[in-house]
Amino acid sequence: MHVLVTGGAGYIGSHTVLALLAAGHRVTVVDDFSNAKPAVVGRLEELSGQHVPVHAFDLAEADKLAALFAQEGFEAVVHFAGFKAVGESVAQPLGYYRNNLGGTLSLLTAMQGAGVRRIVFSSSATVYGPDAPVPMTEDLPTSATNPYGWTKVMIEQVLRDLAVADPTWRIALLRYFNPVGAHPSGRIGEDPADVPNNLMPFVAQVAVGRRERLSVFGDDYDTVDGTGVRDYIHVEDLAAGHLAALEWISGHDRALSTWNLGTGRGTSVLELVAAFERASSRPVPYDVVARRPGDIAASYADPSLAEAELGWRAARSVDDMCTDTWRWQSANPEGYPG
Ligand code: WQD
Numbered sequence: 354m355h356v357l358v359t360g361g362a363g364y365i366g367s368h369t370v371l372a373l374l375a376a377g378h379r380v381t382v383v384d385d386f387s388n389a390k391p392a393v394v395g396r397l398e399e400l401s402g403q404h405v406p407v408h409a410f411d412l413a414e415a416d417k418l419a420a421l422f423a424q425e426g427f428e429a430v431v432h433f434a435g436f437k438a439v440g441e442s443v444a445q446p447l448g449y450y451r452n453n454l455g456g457t458l459s460l461l462t463a464m465q466g467a468g469v470r471r472i473v474f475s476s477s478a479t480v481y482g483p484d485a486p487v488p489m490t491e492d493l494p495t496s497a498t499n500p501y502g503w504t505k506v507m508i509e510q511v512l513r514d515l516a517v518a519d520p521t522w523r524i525a526l527l528r529y530f531n532p533v534g535a536h537p538s539g540r541i542g543e544d545p546a547d548v549p550n551n552l553m554p555f556v557a558q559v560a561v562g563r564r565e566r567l568s569v570f571g572d573d574y575d576t577v578d579g580t581g582v583r584d585y586i587h588v589e590d591l592a593a594g595h596l597a598a599l600e601w602i603s604g605h606d607r608a609l610s611t612w613n614l615g616t617g618r619g620t621s622v623l624e625l626v627a628a629f630e631r632a633s634s635r636p637v638p639y640d641v642v643a644r645r646p647g648d649i650a651a652s653y654a655d656p657s658l659a660e661a662e663l664g665w666r667a668a669r670s671v672d673d674m675c676t677d678t679w680r681w682q683s684a685n686p687e688g689y690p691g
Contacts, residue, residue, distance in 0.1 A: 354603070355379040355426060359412060359460060360433030362389035364543045365475065365532055365588055367397060369431060371541070372592035374401040381425055382407040383418075384434065388546055390689040396540045412456035415463065422467035429471035429603070430464060431595055432457065435504065438550055439479075439647065442501035453504035454511075461515065470522040473598050474512060477505050478530045478584070478615065478652060487619070488655035491528070491611045498647055516608035523602040530584035530615035530654050532591050534674040535681035542681030543588075544688035553585070553674070556626060557682040560635040567637055569622050571644035576651055580622035584615040584653035587669035587677070597663040615654025616667040625671065632675035633683070
């Protein structure tokens with residue numbers, strides 16, 4: 354199929370582009386490069402051995418989007434494009450609602466106009482809100498505690514309403530847990546623009562010498578060692594999950610499906626630090642500091658629905674995630690060039 358990947362120059366988007374190409378799909382990328390570097394495209398072409406057409410514009414530019422749909426004949430869309438920093442969203446709610454929700458409405462309008470009704474949407478376990486029981490199942494109610502999370506909740510609702518209004522749509526909502534890791538080549542990986550908000554890239558930057566020490570946000574949670582527990586999932590497993598979802602919605606008559614993409618296993622902050630020290634043979638010095646506002650003690654998936662329906666299961670271990678992250682970070686200490 355010819356697939357449009359929005360945000361395809363981003364962290365998860367770029368890994369999914371490679372997986373789609375490897376599976377024989379044709380891919381076109383739209384990315385505004387607000388949170389990605391152009392150098393990614395060259396790496397994707399190097400790794401895939403194929404040309405990857407990239408159009409650099411904002412999804413809100415409706416004319417450009419309509420023209421692209423008219424000229425390209427897409428059969429499906431994988432939609433990653435969106436801002437994703439929780440703290441930033443609290444400071445800049447209008448920017449987050451405009452970009453994430455507005456951009457998605459613009460995309461869906463262009464799809465409807467072009468008769469393209471297959472979409473895989475990049476949602477997040479953040480939609481389970483702060484009080485969800487673990488392991489989290491897809492039937493739990495959704496809520497949020499920050500504008501970023503609300504954009505995911507709202508976009509899911511838009512897609513549910515669209516599926517009711519026009520059941521010819523084929524929609525997959527994929528709720529990621531904590532994406533980490535990098536392509537085994539070490540040529541693409543996570544490259545945060547500023548100080549990393551997330552644990553894994555921060556740990557990697559300490560190990561490679563870009564940062565002095567890790568701050569561990571609290572060790573007084575009711576968890577195995579008092580630090581936060583999360584369901585880390587390798588970005589390569591995540592990419593495979595997108596492929597499986599795209600193929601499933603293309604072959605089944607259900608208007609909307611929701612799947613968790615997680616391993617079902619929890620790992621604490623200190624367990625991840627220890628795993629990274631093993632993988633890198635580098636020390637990751639840390640200080641325990643106060644809890645980060647809004648953090649929950651534990652989050653991990655019940656991945657059984659995706660396993661049962663998609664035949665998909667996360668295969669890579671936390672050690673694999675750390676080994677592949679280290680290969681990327683040590684080969685690209687400053688991230689992508691430019
Ligand atoms: C993981 C654990 C922190 C950094 C976030 C978003 C979520 C999703 C994934 C997009 C927690 C601890 C972290 C640090 C630390 N993003 N930590 N020191 O918060 O589970 O989820 O990213 O969808 O929406 O909320 O991930 O990596 O920020 O934190 O101790 O410097 O590591 O307290 O326990 P989180 P994270």
